[in-house]
Structure formats: structure tokens, C-alpha cells
Amino acid sequence: RDTVVANPAYSYYDKEYLCAVKIGTPPQTLPLDFDTGSADLWVFSSETPSSYVSTGKAIYTPSKSSTAKLVTGSTWALTYGDGSSSSGDVYTDNVTIGSLKVAAQAVEAAQKVSSQFAADTALSGLLGLAFGTANQAKPRVKTFFDNIRPALPLPIFTVNLKKGAPGSFNFGYIDSTQYTGAITYTPVTPRYSLWEFGVSGFSIGQGAKNSTIIDAVADTGTSLLLLPISIVKAYYAQIAGSSYSTNYGAYVYPCSITPPDFNFYIGSAKQTVPGRYMNYGYISNTQCYGGIQSQGTLMFSLFGDIALKAQFVVFDASVPRIGWANK
Numbered sequence: 001r002d003t004v005v006a007n008p009a010y011s012y013y014d015k016e017y018l019c020a021v022k023i024g025t026p027p028q029t030l031p032l033d034f035d036t037g038s039a040d041l042w043v044f045s046s047e048t049p050s051s052y053v054s055t056g057k058a059i060y061t062p063s064k065s066s067t068a069k070l071v072t073g074s075t076w077a078l079t080y081g082d083g084s085s086s087s088g089d090v091y092t093d094n095v096t097i098g099s100l101k102v103a104a105q106a107v108e109a110a111q112k113v114s115s116q117f118a119a120d121t122a123l124s125g126l127l128g129l130a131f132g133t134a135n136q137a138k139p140r141v142k143t144f145f146d147n148i149r150p151a152l153p154l155p156i157f158t159v160n161l162k163k164g165a166p167g168s169f170n171f172g173y174i175d176s177t178q179y180t181g182a183i184t185y186t187p188v189t190p191r192y193s194l195w196e197f198g199v200s201g202f203s204i205g206q207g208a209k210n211s212t213i214i215d216a217v218a219d220t221g222t223s224l225l226l227l228p229i230s231i232v233k234a235y236y237a238q239i240a241g242s243s244y245s246t247n248y249g250a251y252v253y254p255c256s257i258t259p260p261d262f263n264f265y266i267g268s269a270k271q272t273v274p275g276r277y278m279n280y281g282y283i284s285n286t287q288c289y290g291g292i293q294s295q296g297t298l299m300f301s302l303f304g305d306i307a308l309k310a311q312f313v314v315f316d317a318s319v320p321r322i323g324w325a326n327k
């Protein structure tokens with residue numbers, strides 16, 4: 001069991017959360033975006049064209065690791081929901097998170113990255129925590145969690161992200177000091193190999209509960225809370241002066257206003273995302289980018305960091321199930 005600090009990158013608005021991961025011998029430390037919405041551990045590397053590697057970015061150089069082994073013939077290619085992408089070849093090497101070490105973990109080295117990743121000066125790659133069946137390497141490889149799971153006291157990890165401050169990913173145990181009240185569990189349906197669960201309803205601010213089922217995915221690698229357009233419109237209808245900006249393709253609101261809380265229900269348990277968490281950044285002196293946006297044509301809602309940072313979440317592979325607690 002162990003814990004690892006999750007540092008918010010672009011901390012004003014918590015675009016992503018990065019954790020230090022040690023790869024190779026001697027260890028090369030890279031800040032990776034722990035992503036429950038994907039299942040590949042991929043890194044900027046000595047094989048990534050330097051024009052795509054921002055100054056000072058930590059990369060993985062397999063030739064400097066005495067335990068690195070190329071997996072001959074294996075390749076990988078990823079395209080994420082926002083259109084970003086990366087691809088490359090595969091090594092195995094020692095990977096350590098905190099005190100948890102996997103020898104011969106598959107490390108997917110990037111030979112190509114899209115502009116979004118090249119422009120991200122904070123991260124050196126991703127560590128996927130979705131189910132292994134979502135891995136995109138050919139032949140498929142196991143996630144870090146798949147590999148470490150047998151060594152853990154419990155087949156779980158917990159996520160305690162925070163607004164503008166370091167939080168933590170814990171592996172194998174529940175730290176009861178990280179939440180208040182009860183943890184309410186609900187089953188996960190891994191039909192897309194994702195942490196997909198049902199929300200039994202929602203309410204806005206002090207409003208009444210609307211018992212409409214929301215089909216949701218818990219995704220630490222997505223910054224926002226993406227919901228059905230009908231719910232998004234009902235939410236911004238509560239904020240005077242808010243509007244849909246065609247310029248940004250997003251709902252914006254007057255920064256002078258604190259938006260209403262967004263509450264979602266797990267069974268009958270009310271989980272709250274405080275309105276003060278909804279500011280995803282200033283787009284002018286007066287207008288702010290809303291943390292709640294439309295899921296568009298996605299077949300499920302995405303409970304990204306805007307929602308996750310308000311909660312303590314247990315990702316339990318034993319059933320599988322997911323547990324939520326306020327904090």
C-alpha cells in the first residue's frame with residue numbers, strides 16, 4: 001500500500017493533476033497525468049522529436065536505463081476524446097510509484113505526440129488507470145494497477161484531488177481522514193473498459209432533486225464536468241449574465257458571481273460540487289469559463305476534475321464498484 005502526491009498543474013484552474021513516477025535504473029522521474037479514463041502508460045521519450053518536447057520537460061531515455069528492454073515489434077497509438085493523440089513503441093522497465101514497484105512494467109515511449117501534448121509544458125506522459133481491456137498497445141499490455149494489484153492489501157485505489165492544492169492517489173487502502181460522512185458505493189459497468197457508473201439524479205443549488213439517471217464515467221484525466229445539454233442549460237439558467245460563447249464553444253459566466261452548487265446523487269446520497277469550484281479560469285477581466293460544460297455527442301457524461309476535486313472516490317476493482325464521499 002502507498003500514497004502518491006497529485007500536484008495540480010496550471011494550478012489556477014487545475015487543468016490536470018501530475019504524480020511523480022520513477023522509471024528505469026537508475027530511476028528517471030517523470031510527472032505523469034494519472035488518468036482513470038484511459039489504460040496506457042505512455043511517456044515523452046528520447047524517441048520524441050525534440051521540437052515537440054518543451055524546454056525542461058523530463059523524458060524517458062531507455063538507453064540510460066540498465067533494466068530497459070525494447071518489446072520488439074510492439075507499437076501503440078492513442079486518440080483521446082478531445083482529439084489529442086500520441087503513438088510509439090514499447091519497452092519494459094522498472095516503474096515505481098511511491099514505494100510500489102513493478103519490475104518489467106510496459107512503458108509506451110512516444111515517437112509522435114499531437115499539438116495539444118506538445119503544448120502542455122507540465123506533463124511528461126500519462127499513466128492509465130482504466131481497465132486493462134482499454135489498453136491500445138499491440139499486443140496489449142497490462143496497466144500499472146493490473147500489475148501491482150496482487151501485491152495490494154485491497155484491490156483498490158482512491159482519489160483525493162483538491163482545488164488548487166496537492167491531493168493524493170492512494171493504492172490498496174482507504175485513509176478515513178480524507179473524507180467526511182459515509183462512502184456510498186455503486187456498481188461499475190465496464191462495458192467500455194471505463195469506470196462507468198449510474199447517477200440517480202441531480203439538483204442545482206438548493207433546488208429540488210431531479211431523479212433523471214445520468215450515465216457517467218469517472219475520468220481524472222478530463223478537467224471539466226461534462227453533462228447532458230439539458231442539465232447544462234438548467235445550470236446556467238441559474239447564473240444571471242451567463243451565456244454560451246461561440247468564440248470559446250463553451251458556457252461562460254460573470255466572474256463576480258459565485259455559481260450554484262451542483263449536487264449529484266449516488267443512490268440516495270447527495271454528493272456536492274461547491275459553486276466556488278466551478279471557475280475554470282478567466283477569459284477576460286469579467287468573464288469566466290464554466291467548469292460544467294456539455295458532453296456533446298459523447299454517449300456518457302464525464303465526471304472530470306471539477307467534480308472529482310470535491311469528492312473522495314474509491315475505485316474498487318473487486319466488484320467492480322466505485323465509492324463516493326463528501327469531504
Ligand SMILES: CNCc1nccn1C
Pocket residue numbers: 035036037038080081082084126219220221222
Ligand atoms: C481519456 N481521459 C483523459 C483525456 N481526455 C482527453 C485527453 N485526455 C488525456
